[in-house]
Amino acid sequence: MKFGIFDHLDRKDMPLAQFYEERLKFVAAADKLGITSYHCAEHHCAPAGMAPQPGVWLSAVAQRTKKIRFGPMAYGLTFHEPLILAEEICMLDHLSGGRLDLGVGRGVSPWEAMLFNIRAPESKYIFHEAMQVLLKCFTSDVLNHKGDRFKYYDVPMEMRPLQKPYPPLWYPTSHPGSREYAAKHGMHLVAGWAPNARVKQILDLYSEAWEKNKSAPLRLLKPAEEPYLGSVRQVVVGETDAEADRLAKFARDGWIHQLEHLPQTYGFTGVFVQPEYEDARKGGSIISGTPEKVRDQMERHIAESGVNYVLAQLAFGNITHEEEMRSLRLFAEEVMPHFIKPARKPVREKKRAPADRVPVAERPTVHAAPERR
Numbered sequence: 001m002k003f004g005i006f007d008h009l010d011r012k013d014m015p016l017a018q019f020y021e022e023r024l025k026f027v028a029a030a031d032k033l034g035i036t037s038y039h040c041a042e043h044h045c046a047p048a049g050m051a052p053q054p055g056v057w058l059s060a061v062a063q064r065t066k067k068i069r070f071g072p073m074a075y076g077l078t079f080h081e082p083l084i085l086a087e088e089i090c091m092l093d094h095l096s097g098g099r100l101d102l103g104v105g106r107g108v109s110p111w112e113a114m115l116f117n118i119r120a121p122e123s124k125y126i127f128h129e130a131m132q133v134l135l136k137c138f139t140s141d142v143l144n145h146k147g148d149r150f151k152y153y154d155v156p157m158e159m160r161p162l163q164k165p166y167p168p169l170w171y172p173t174s175h176p177g178s179r180e181y182a183a184k185h186g187m188h189l190v191a192g193w194a195p196n197a198r199v200k201q202i203l204d205l206y207s208e209a210w211e212k213n214k215s216a217p218l219r220l221l222k223p224a225e226e227p228y229l230g231s232v233r234q235v236v237v238g239e240t241d242a243e244a245d246r247l248a249k250f251a252r253d254g255w256i257h258q259l260e261h262l263p264q265t266y267g268f269t270g271v272f273v274q275p276e277y278e279d280a281r282k283g284g285s286i287i288s289g290t291p292e293k294v295r296d297q298m299e300r301h302i303a304e305s306g307v308n309y310v311l312a313q314l315a316f317g318n319i320t321h322e323e324e325m326r327s328l329r330l331f332a333e334e335v336m337p338h339f340i341k342p343a344r345k346p347v348r349e350k351k352r353a354p355a356d357r358v359p360v361a362e363r364p365t366v367h368a369a370p371e372r373r
Helices: 016-032 054-064 082-095 110-115 120-139 176-184 196-212 217-221 241-265 277-283 291-305 321-338
Strands: 002-007 037-040 069-072 102-105 142-146 151-156 169-172 188-190 229-237 286-289 309-313
Touching: 002 016, 016 054, 016 321, 037 054, 054 069, 054 082, 082 120, 102 120, 110 120, 110 241, 120 142, 176 196, 176 217, 188 196, 188 309, 196 229, 196 291, 229 241, 229 291, 229 321, 241 277, 241 286, 241 291, 277 286, 286 291, 291 309, 291 321
Parallel strands: 002 037, 002 309, 037 069, 069 102, 102 169, 169 188, 188 229, 229 286, 229 309
Antiparallel strands: 142 151
């Protein structure tokens, strides 16, 4: 099992500069505590995400951390000019020493697409073409592309990623319909906050698509033995079950409010996750309690969903920096070790006596000479 962190960076009731500084301290602590990776969301003109330009935020993360991998989950390719984005990705990969994980998607919010004068149905085609351009940028000396939306002629590609031919690709989805596309590109998959049974359905279908497309050209370009099959789970760890449950409900209510803010601004209700706390808890998308209880719930989630990678959303809603730091520490020190097998020590071969030497057990007893008087 591997454990990472997912972060919406949903806004808190504090100055934005203070929010960023506290969250950077949170990621730095996760780095020191051995969390595998950190993934942040991209949202625009909405309090649900205060990293609308993930590259700016992640460049700061790169400077505050040493080992943890990181990346967007995901860049909304519908909203980006792909040539400029490719240059940004290359910079991030080099600035971090090759720690970038590249999550891509078309953007889940139709209201955000509307702000960019993009109709939701066409975002799929924009995403696919932008992805084509990105991969050409990473693998070509000169970029040429003539598509419906993007056109480039003889553009010299001065920048390439540090990781060859490009960083690992990730794809977040709660729907199995895009599994063929993701499998052909060799992407790791994250099934979001879906209930355990739904996560299992998505991941089982993706495993089949992964095997079916193992000889796809892009898979051969960047081979990967097995994909990460992940989920996002909101996690609050406390000293008592009652305290953790209270804090989890409070945090989730604030997070839901931020998610709903933009659609409600235009008179809509946008439900991206289970809105009721008890439904989410029963479905397994929120896990809270003492370390012992969280371990039990995490075991259930892993068994019922088949994930091999869990993204814990530990900082969300309007909870304090001290509370999220405590939850992070308890999760890393008292929950994670239960699921991570320690490395086996190599078996040392016994030294054999040289062939010309007689084993000690077979040597004649030598008595000391009597002491002279």
